[in-house]
Amino acid sequence: MSDRIDITLTINGERHDIRVEPRKTLADAIRDDCGWTGTHLGCEHGVCGACTVIVDGATVRSCLMFAVQADGASIRTVEGLAQGETLHPLQEAFIANHALQCGFCTPGFLMLAAGAIERNPRMSDAELIEVLSSNLCRCTGYENIVKAVRSAMNQMQA
Structure with a gap:
């Protein structure tokens, strides 16, 4: 058996x-x-x-x-975020805003942010920080991660 x-x-x-x-x-x-x-x-x-x-x-x-x-x-x-050779707006924003360093935590942050944006595409800064605070980054700090997600949210709403 x-x-x-x-x-x-x-x-x-x-x-x-x-x-x-x-x-x-x-x-x-x-x-x-x-x-x-x-x-x-x-x-x-x-x-x-x-x-x-x-x-x-x-x-x-x-x-x-x-x-x-x-x-x-x-x-x-x-x-599953990118579509062929086209990066997802979150991936583009992480690059543009220097929101990664070693990159180990990046997949988790990207998926956390993607799910949060799908549930609430108009999060306030306080809500965004609350969501992102549940994941850990040991290299970059969180300021650029928050900026990247906010940038992607703005692009996706436009």
Whole structure:
């Protein structure tokens, strides 16, 4: 008898039928079983936010979710932001506003911001800072990250 479970994940529009142990995290399944390595693992305790992805429209820390909990879900990772060679406005704004240094936290911030903007495209600065404060950046500080997300929000509203 197998202790693995068959599940289906749709990641960035691509269907993945995989077999996982019940205790495998969504982050590990995305990276190891499905090959989408843009989702980073930092603390693996849900604190840093580097593993943030969007599952059925909700931002989640993929290190805290089991892959079996996402069976049948539609998942977006950082690789799903750009459309072909065209970067998402958030990605462009991160570059233009120097909102990354080492880049380790960037996928999590991009997905956190994308989900927040989808839910509330007209966030106040206070709301934006509150949302972004849930992820950790060890290099750049947060000022340029906030500026980048605000810039992208303004561009997307125009």
